[in-house]
Amino acid sequence: MSAKTETPAARAARLRERIEDANYRYHVLDDPDIPDAEYDAMMRELEALEAEHPELATPESPTQRVGGTPSSAFLPVRHEIPMLSLANAFTDPAPRPGEDPNKQTRDFVRKIEQRLDVRDPMFSVEPKFDGLAISLRYEDGMFVRGATRGDGETGEDVTANLRTIKAIPLKLRGKGWPRVLEVRGEVYMPRAGFEAYNEKARASEGKIKPLVNPRNAAAGSLRQLDPRVTAQRPLSFYAYALGAFEGAPMPARHSEVLAKLREWGFPVSPLVSTARGAEGCLAYFAKIGAMRDKLPFDIDGVVYKVDDLAAQRELGFVGRTPRWAIAHKFPAQEQTTLVEDIIVNIGRTGAATPAAKLKPVFVGGVTVTNATLHNADQVARLDVRVGDTVIVRRAGDVIPEVVRVVLELRPKGTKPWEMPKHCPICGSDIVREEGEAVARCTGELACAAQRTQSVFHFAGRRAMDIDGLGERYIEDLGEFGYLRTVADLYKLTLEDLLEMKRRVDERDGTVPETVKAGKIATKWAENLIEAIDKSRRTTLERFLYALGIQHVGESTAKALATWFGDLHLIRHLPWPLLKLVPDIGDEVARAIDAFFEQPGNQKVIDDLLAHGVEIRDTHPPSAKLRTALALENVLARAGIPKLTTRRAKQLAAAFDSFEAVATADMAALVEAGLPRETAECLHGFLHGQEGKTLAKRVVRALKALHEATAHARATAAGPLDGQTVVLTGTLSSLTRDEAKGKLETLGAKVSGSVSKKTSFIVAGEAAGSKLDKAQELGIEIWDEAKLTKFLQQHGG
DNA sequence: GGCCCTCGAGTTCG
DNA sequence: CTCGAGGGCC
Numbered sequence: 054m055s056a057k058t059e060t061p062a063a064r065a066a067r068l069r070e071r072i073e074d075a076n077y078r079y080h081v082l083d084d085p086d087i088p089d090a091e092y093d094a095m096m097r098e099l100e101a102l103e104a105e106h107p108e109l110a111t112p113e114s115p116t117q118r119v120g121g122t123p124s125s126a127f128l129p130v131r132h133e134i135p136m137l138s139l140a141n142a143f144t145d146p147a148p149r150p151g152e153d154p155n156k157q158t159r160d161f162v163r164k165i166e167q168r169l170d171v172r173d174p175m176f177s178v179e180p181k182f183d184g185l186a187i188s189l190r191y192e193d194g195m196f197v198r199g200a201t202r203g204d205g206e207t208g209e210d211v212t213a214n215l216r217t218i219k220a221i222p223l224k225l226r227g228k229g230w231p232r233v234l235e236v237r238g239e240v241y242m243p244r245a246g247f248e249a250y251n252e253k254a255r256a257s258e259g260k261i262k263p264l265v266n267p268r269n270a271a272a273g274s275l276r277q278l279d280p281r282v283t284a285q286r287p288l289s290f291y292a293y294a295l296g297a298f299e300g301a302p303m304p305a306r307h308s309e310v311l312a313k314l315r316e317w318g319f320p321v322s323p324l325v326s327t328a329r330g331a332e333g334c335l336a337y338f339a340k341i342g343a344m345r346d347k348l349p350f351d352i353d354g355v356v357y358k359v360d361d362l363a364a365q366r367e368l369g370f371v372g373r374t375p376r377w378a379i380a381h382k383f384p385a386q387e388q389t390t391l392v393e394d395i396i397v398n399i400g401r402t403g404a405a406t407p408a409a410k411l412k413p414v415f416v417g418g419v420t421v422t423n424a425t426l427h428n429a430d431q432v433a434r435l436d437v438r439v440g441d442t443v444i445v446r447r448a449g450d451v452i453p454e455v456v457r458v459v460l461e462l463r464p465k466g467t468k469p470w471e472m473p474k475h476c477p478i479c480g481s482d483i484v485r486e487e488g489e490a491v492a493r494c495t496g497e498l499a500c501a502a503q504r505t506q507s508v509f510h511f512a513g514r515r516a517m518d519i520d521g522l523g524e525r526y527i528e529d530l531g532e533f534g535y536l537r538t539v540a541d542l543y544k545l546t547l548e549d550l551l552e553m554k555r556r557v558d559e560r561d562g563t564v565p566e567t568v569k570a571g572k573i574a575t576k577w578a579e580n581l582i583e584a585i586d587k588s589r590r591t592t593l594e595r596f597l598y599a600l601g602i603q604h605v606g607e608s609t610a611k612a613l614a615t616w617f618g619d620l621h622l623i624r625h626l627p628w629p630l631l632k633l634v635p636d637i638g639d640e641v642a643r644a645i646d647a648f649f650e651q652p653g654n655q656k657v658i659d660d661l662l663a664h665g666v667e668i669r670d671t672h673p674p675s676a677k678l679r680t681a682l683a684l685e686n687v688l689a690r691a692g693i694p695k696l697t698t699r700r701a702k703q704l705a706a707a708f709d710s711f712e713a714v715a716t717a718d719m720a721a722l723v724e725a726g727l728p729r730e731t732a733e734c735l736h737g738f739l740h741g742q743e744g745k746t747l748a749k750r751v752v753r754a755l756k757a758l759h760e761a762t763a764h765a766r767a768t769a770a771g772p773l774d775g776q777t778v779v780l781t782g783t784l785s786s787l788t789r790d791e792a793k794g795k796l797e798t799l800g801a802k803v804s805g806s807v808s809k810k811t812s813f814i815v816a817g818e819a820a821g822s823k824l825d826k827a828q829e830l831g832i833e834i835w836d837e838a839k840l841t842k843f844l845q846q847h848g849g
Numbered sequence: 850g851g852c853c854c855t856c857g858a859g860t861t862c863g
Numbered sequence: 864c865t866c867g868a869g870g871g872c873c
Contacts, residue, residue, distance in 0.1 A: 265863085269862095269863075273863085371853090371854075398859085398860090400858070400859060401858080401859090402858075402859095404858075404859070406858095406859065406860085408860085419861085419862060419863080420862085421861080421862085422861090422862095423860085423861065423862095424860095424861085425859075425860055425861085425865095427859085427860095427865085427866070427867095428866090428867095431866095447861085451860090451861070451862085451864055451865095452860060452861055452864055452865070453860090453861065453862090454865090489867095489868095490866085490867060490868090491858095491859095491867085603857090604856085604857070604868095604869080605857085606856060606857045606858080607856085607857085608855080608856060608857090609856075609857085635870090635871090636855080636856085636869085636870060636871085637869095637870085638869065638870050638871085639869090639870095640868085640869060640870085641869070641870085
């Protein structure tokens with residue numbers, strides 16, 4: 054049948070099929086069956102056909118890979134099933150005599166054998182591509198969304214860019230695929246494509262910027278806002294795992310999954326294989342290692358996965374890393390360079406961290422100029438000196454690290470490096486505590502570096518999230534006296550910022566950037582003021598984290614926030630009571646206590662609150678905590694020496710407040726049933742300096758607790774208090790359970806059926822009889838948009 | 850007292 | 864990403 058006798062629709066369909074087949078043969082089977090010229094001719098014909106008959110153009114047509122318009126941002130995508138990160142194993146390059154260089158790999162296999170009680174389990178083995186992990190979602194066989202890995206939980210929507218990659222099928226081939234399929238794999242740039250692209254870039258004489266290395270090139274290409282740019286990049290794709298999988302039976306083995314993926318049109322590396330036990334894995338590692346340089350793409354190791362999926366489930370996870378898989382990495386690439394200097398950086402906690410300033414060297418795909426030396430022990434271990442030639446590599450292919458010194462090249466007259474005795478920034482003593490690895494500057498707030506770093510932490514994305522407040526501004530603000538504590542941020546005015554900028558320009562002798570085309574450019578300052586203002590409304594968890602208390606990171610801050618629920622309670626609580634929170638022990642509790650013990654810190658908190666910082670999620674302490682704070686428990690745990698649980702109980706029965714116990718005289722204590730000796734001891738303690746301080750704090754804390762509880766009760770009246778809500782139909786942005794939970798926290802009762810008592814209903818897509826009934830009864834009807842907006846307005 | 854896990858803190862480059 | 868160290872469990 055010739056083109057002439059076909060209808061345009063049939064011709065278009067036939068062309069598409071042939072183009073898709075050619076793609077499949079080229080990218081998946083690696084066995085092209087038609088010459089490039091013919092392929093191009095078919096594409097041109099199809100494009101012409103679709104231009105002539107626009108109704109024939111479908112989104113999954115091969116001509117429609119580059120579509121859509123440049124976007125301004127990538128929307129976050131939550132992965133239904135988190136994307137994993139693998140543990141690493143290395144082969145020890147210089148094992149001690151008698152030591153197994155492949156201990157890590159063998160340990161990995163041995164643990165699996167122990168847990169599963171099998172010998173030499175079967176592994177699916179594959180090369181580990183050096184690219185960018187992504188997830189592709191197919192619904193009813195059509196590619197609907199693609200996202201980057203992100204932090205594993207949430208990535209970025211890069212669908213438009215992924216569509217331009219010909220190795221990624223826009224629709225699934227074959228049959229038997231599930232209704233919902235998520236495929237995980239690696240986008241990478243083949244070496245040849247990388248070279249060719251850079252050749253073109255060189256020829257363009259600066260018009261096209263050359264790419265640094267294939268891996269960054271892949272990552273950078275997917276982050277292009279304009280898919281037409283991505284389409285110009287020679288990207289490819291290999292699939293290696295599943296995410297969501299709904300509506301079809303799941304194969305029993307990982308190797309079968311890969312075979313299925315290949316049938317459905319995904320490129321799967323021809324190097325994937327299976328191997329038995331540790332020895333099989335190591336043989337595969339050796340084989341791939343020998344091929345590494347000749348491969349048409351970069352790899353950084355191989356991956357071993359337990360092949361049996363049921364066994365994978367049995368093995369489970371530690372955190373987000375599976376017990377059933379490991380990445381066996383090739384040794385990192387190494388380079389030698391010169392140590393030009395060894396400097397000390399001062400961190401937020403005063404930690405003095407030595408860092409090597411290196412002669413720029415290209416290693417592992419980037420130019421490295423700095424390498425951390427961690428601490429004085431590390432410097433001593435390596436014996437790095439200024440002027441040394443050292444071997445550097447990128448640990449885990451990211452953070453540069455000094456591997457060792459090339460002693461043969463050491464110049465004469467070098468001296469071992471020593472931690473300076475005084476802080477290079479503020480001149481305070483640098484002290485190293487007994488048994489600690491870090492040395493610290495003791496300058497605290499007097500040290501500009503610590504000040505800058507703590508403000509930087511405070512403003513961080515995960516803390517108060519002040520957008521646009523970078524290290525440079527913080528330094529400058531500090532230098533000119535606008536910023537002593539974080540509270541000063543909330544006192545800054547537009548004029549302050551502009552004045553600071555003027556002085557910075559004066560100091561640097563730079564042309565004032567603030568003056569452009571005769572007008573004073575103030576946009577950056579306006580933005581910053583706005584960002585600061587926006588940060589005022591925050592959560593307890595963020596606020597606590599932002600304070601930068603030692604040992605209090607994100608998760609401890611969260612625990613404190615959920616357990617105590619109220620800043621005023623936390624800031625007055627004596628440390629033994631802080632230990633009520635799981636995962637908070639002596640050390641952390643003491644650190645928190647010490648922080649709040651400083652009047653300066655309490656003043657900063659007062660200042661922050663006075664300048665409009667508002668914690669919007671204060672809530673009553675958890676029920677568990679309220680029990681724990683009952684009088685007898687407080688007495689037992691407040692840190693009063695010799696007071697046993699039993700005695701605490703007796704006291705609690707006889708007195709009705711902590712204050713009463715603290716002010717009781719000996720007679721009263723004896724009357725309460727305490728043996729004379731215990732009573733004397735307690736009385737002595739409570740009237741000693743230590744006891745008085747403790748009592749004062751406990752009383753204050755309990756008062757705060759009481760107020761917090763009362764306050765929370767008073768404000769518990771949510772905006773939907775007393776209202777009955779009915780949900781019907783399907784909501785797209787959240788599940789019914791989530792909607793229910795959110796409505797309930799705002800005070801609503803969520804019921805299942807519509808009656809005249811119903812306050813309003815929320816009708817999603819395809820709402821049925823409940824909607825009819827609500828209309829009949831004249832009940833208010835919300836659509837999803839209205840619900841979302843309402844939830845947003847009320848902190849949903 | 851030792852082991853295993855998790856968390857905190859510091860870090861690099863584009 | 865890595866190291867060091869705190870916390871919990873045996």
